[in-house]
Amino acid sequence: MTATVTSPSARDAGGEGMSGTGGARKKPRIPGRLRRSVIPYVLLLPAILFELLVHVIPMIVGVVISFRQLTLFFIHNWGAAPWSGLKNYQVAVDFNSAVGKSLLHSFWITVVFTVASVGLCWLFGTTAAIMLQDKFRGRGTLRTIFLIPYALPVYAAVITWAFMFQRDNGMVNHLIHDQLHLTDHASFWLIGNNSFVTLLVVSLWKGWPFAFLIVMAGLQNIPGDLYEAAAIDGAGMWQQIRKITMPSLRSVNQVLVLVLFLWTFNDFNTPFVLFGKNGNAPGSADLISFHIYQSSFSSWNFGSGSAMSVLLLLFLLVVTGVYLAVTSRGRKASDG
Amino acid sequence: MADTRSSLAPPRSFLWTRRVVLTILVLFTLLPVYVMISSSLKPLEDVQSKFTWIPSHLTIRPYIDIWSTVPLARFFLNSAIVSVAATACSVVIAVFAAYGVSRYRFRGKRVFTVTVLSTQMFPGILFLLPLYLIFVNIGKSTGIDLYGSRGGLIITYLTFSLPFAIWMLIGYFDSVPRDLDEAAMVDGCGPFGALFRVVVPAAVPGIVAVAVYAFMTAWGEVLFASVMTNDNTKTLAIGLQNYSTENNVYWNQIMAASLVVSVPVVVGFLLLQRYLVTGLTAGAVK
Numbered sequence: 001m002t003a004t005v006t007s008p009s010a011r012d013a014g015g016e017g018m019s020g021t022g023g024a025r026k027k028p029r030i031p032g033r034l035r036r037s038v039i040p041y042v043l044l045l046p047a048i049l050f051e052l053l054v055h056v057i058p059m060i061v062g063v064v065i066s067f068r069q070l071t072l073f074f075i076h077n078w079g080a081a082p083w084s085g086l087k088n089y090q091v092a093v094d095f096n097s098a099v100g101k102s103l104l105h106s107f108w109i110t111v112v113f114t115v116a117s118v119g120l121c122w123l124f125g126t127t128a129a130i131m132l133q134d135k136f137r138g139r140g141t142l143r144t145i146f147l148i149p150y151a152l153p154v155y156a157a158v159i160t161w162a163f164m165f166q167r168d169n170g171m172v173n174h175l176i177h178d179q180l181h182l183t184d185h186a187s188f189w190l191i192g193n194n195s196f197v198t199l200l201v202v203s204l205w206k207g208w209p210f211a212f213l214i215v216m217a218g219l220q221n222i223p224g225d226l227y228e229a230a231a232i233d234g235a236g237m238w239q240q241i242r243k244i245t246m247p248s249l250r251s252v253n254q255v256l257v258l259v260l261f262l263w264t265f266n267d268f269n270t271p272f273v274l275f276g277k278n279g280n281a282p283g284s285a286d287l288i289s290f291h292i293y294q295s296s297f298s299s300w301n302f303g304s305g306s307a308m309s310v311l312l313l314l315f316l317l318v319v320t321g322v323y324l325a326v327t328s329r330g331r332k333a334s335d336g
Numbered sequence: 337m338a339d340t341r342s343s344l345a346p347p348r349s350f351l352w353t354r355r356v357v358l359t360i361l362v363l364f365t366l367l368p369v370y371v372m373i374s375s376s377l378k379p380l381e382d383v384q385s386k387f388t389w390i391p392s393h394l395t396i397r398p399y400i401d402i403w404s405t406v407p408l409a410r411f412f413l414n415s416a417i418v419s420v421a422a423t424a425c426s427v428v429i430a431v432f433a434a435y436g437v438s439r440y441r442f443r444g445k446r447v448f449t450v451t452v453l454s455t456q457m458f459p460g461i462l463f464l465l466p467l468y469l470i471f472v473n474i475g476k477s478t479g480i481d482l483y484g485s486r487g488g489l490i491i492t493y494l495t496f497s498l499p500f501a502i503w504m505l506i507g508y509f510d511s512v513p514r515d516l517d518e519a520a521m522v523d524g525c526g527p528f529g530a531l532f533r534v535v536v537p538a539a540v541p542g543i544v545a546v547a548v549y550a551f552m553t554a555w556g557e558v559l560f561a562s563v564m565t566n567d568n569t570k571t572l573a574i575g576l577q578n579y580s581t582e583n584n585v586y587w588n589q590i591m592a593a594s595l596v597v598s599v600p601v602v603v604g605f606l607l608l609q610r611y612l613v614t615g616l617t618a619g620a621v622k
Contacts, residue, residue, distance in 0.1 A: 039527055040436040040437075040440035040442040041436075043433060043435055044432070044436045047429050047430070047502065050491065051451070051452055051455065053495075054463065054492055055495060056455075058470060061470060065465070070469075076472060076473070077473075131354045142358060142362065145362055146362075147605070148365060148369060149368075151602045151606065151609075152598050152601070153552075153572070154558060154573075155556065155572070156372075157368060157598075160368045160591065160594055163383075169385060169386060169387055171387045173387075174387035205364065205365070209365075213612075237350045238350070268558065269558045269559065272559070273577075276577070289460070289461045306465055312462070313458060
C-alpha cells in the first residue's frame with residue numbers, strides 16, 4: 001500500500017536469490033537448475049491465477065464490452081451483443097446530452113470532494129501523529145481511540161452517521177439547532193446541498209486514521225539524534241517540526257497522498273450507505289463510482305457503464321503518472 | 337520508538353495546543369461511537385422522536401429483537417464463512433508468492449509485483465460489471481454457480497487483500513536471514529520445508545497482521561456484496577439495510593446490530609494493532 005512501487009525493484013537489483021548461492025552456479029547441473037528456475041513460478045502460480053480471474057481478465061472484458069451495445073437483453077449471452085464502436089464513449093462525453101452532462105457534473109463533484117477530503121485527512125492525521133510523538137500519560141489510549149474509525153466496518157460506521165444526520169431525530173440537528181441555536185430551522189443533511197458537507201464529514205472521520213497510522217509509522221524512522229542536534233542548536237519545538245519532521249516525512253507523504261487520493265476518488269461505500277436507500281445520491285454528493293453504478297444497474301446498460309469506468313481509469317492513470325513524475329522530480333531536486 | 341524528542345521539554349504553547357487539538361479529535365472520533373452505543377440501548381419511541389443524549393430508560397430489547405426483525409444470524413454466518421475462507425486463502429497464497437519474490441530471482445518478477453500492486457488502485461466499479469458478466473456466464477456454460485454464491489465472493493475478496501498481503505510479507509521475509517533457510521536446506525529440507533519450518537515461524541507477526549487486514553477487508557466489503565449476493569448469501573454489509581422498511585426504521589436495532597457486527601473486527605484489530613503498526617513500519621518507509 002505504501003512505498004510499494006519502489007521497494008520490489010530495489011530488491012530485484014540488489015538481492016541475490018537462493019539460486020546464486022547454491023552449487024548450481026559453479027557447476028551447472030541441468031535438472032537442478034531447471035527445478036530451481038521453476039520453483040518461483042510454482043510459488044507465484046496461485047496468486048497469478050486469482051489475479052487473472054478477478055482483475056486482469058475482467059479488465060480486458062470491461063474494455064471489450066465498452067465497445068459493445070451490451071444491454072439487459074444480452075446479459076446472459078454477452079458475446080452476442082452487437083459492436084457499437086465508440087458510441088458508448090461518445091454518449092458519455094457528449095456534454096449536451098443528459099447522460100454526459102450528469103457524468104461531467106458527478107466528475108467535478110468528485111474532484112472537489114476528493115481534494116477537500118484528502119487535504120483534511122492528511123492534516124488531521126499528520127497533526128495527531130506529531131502530537132503523539134512524545135511519550136506522555138494516556139498516549140497509548142489516544143492512539144487506540146484514533147484507530148477505531150479505521151477498524152470499524154464501513155457500513156456500520158456510515159449507517160450510524162446516517163442516523164446522526166436524520167432531520168427530525170438525528171443528533172446533529174439536535175446539537176446545532178436545538179441546543180446551540182446555530183440554524184433557524186432543522187436542516188436536511190441527506191438530501192439537497194448540505195449532503196456534500198455530510199459526505200465530507202463522514203469521509204474525513206473514516207479516512208484520517210489511516211493517514212495517522214502511516215505518518216506515525218513514518219515518524220518512528222526519524223533518528224532521535226536529529227532532534228537533539230537541533231535542540232542544541234537552539235531550534236524550538238515548532239522549528240523542529242518544520243525543519244526536521246516535515247522534510248523527513250516527504251517520501252511517506254508522497255505515497256500516502258496518492259493512496260488517499262485513489263481511495264477517496266473511487267469511494268463507493270460512503271455514498272452507497274448514506275444515500276442508497278433513496279435510490280440516488282443527491283446532486284451535490286454524486287460521487288462518480290456511485291454514479292456509474294447507479295446508471296449501470298438502473299438501465300442495465302453495461303456497455304455504457306463500462307465505457308464510463310474505462311474513462312475513469314484513464315483519468316486516474318494520467319493523474320497518478322503526472323503526480324509521480326512531479327513529486328519524484330521534486331524529491332530528486334531537493335535531495336541533490 | 338517515537339519518543340525521540342523526550343530529551344527536550346516541549347514549550348507551554350505546544351502543550352496547550354496539543355491538549356486542545358487532541359480533545360477535539362477524541363470528541364470527533366468518539367461521537368458516533370457514543371451515539372451508536374447509547375441509541376442501541378434506547379426504546380423505539382426514543383429513536384423515533386427528538387434525539388436525546390441520555391436514553392429515557394435503558395433497555396436491552398433491541399439486542400434481542402435484532403435477531404428476529406431480519407435474519408441477522410444468517411447474514412452473520414455468511415459474512416463469517418466468506419471472511420474466514422477469503423482470509424485463509426489470501427494468507428496462504430500470499431505466503432507462497434512472497435516467499436517466491438523474496439528468495440528467488442526470476443524473469444518477470446518486476447512485472448508481477450508491479451501488476452499485483454497496481455490492481456490496488458483501480459476503481460472497483462471497473463471490475464464489477466465484467467466480473468458480474470463473467471460469473472453469470474460461467475454459471476450458464478459450466479453449471480458452476482459463482483454468481484450469488486459464497487464461493488464467488490470468497491474468490492473476489494481474497495484478491496482484494498492479496499496485494500497488500502504479498503507486499504507486507506515480502507518485507508517480513510526479507511528480514512529473516514537467508515542463512516537460516518539455507519541451513520535448513522543443507523539439513524535436507526526442500527524449499528517448502530525451509531519455508532514452513534524456518535521462514536513462516538520467524539514471520540508470525542507479519543502473517544497475523546496480514547490476516548487481520550484480510551479479514552477486515554472482507555468483513556467490510558460493500559460494493560461487490562451488493563451485486564453478487566442473493567437472499568441466501570447476503571452478507572452483513574447489505575443485510576443491515578433490511579432494518580429500514582417502508583413504514584418503520586428501527587434505528588435502535590440498527591445501532592445494536594451495527595455494534596454487534598463491529599465487535600469481532602474491532603476487538604481483533606485492537607488486540608493485534610501492534611502487529612499491524614509494526615508491519616506497516618517495516619514496509620512503509622523502506
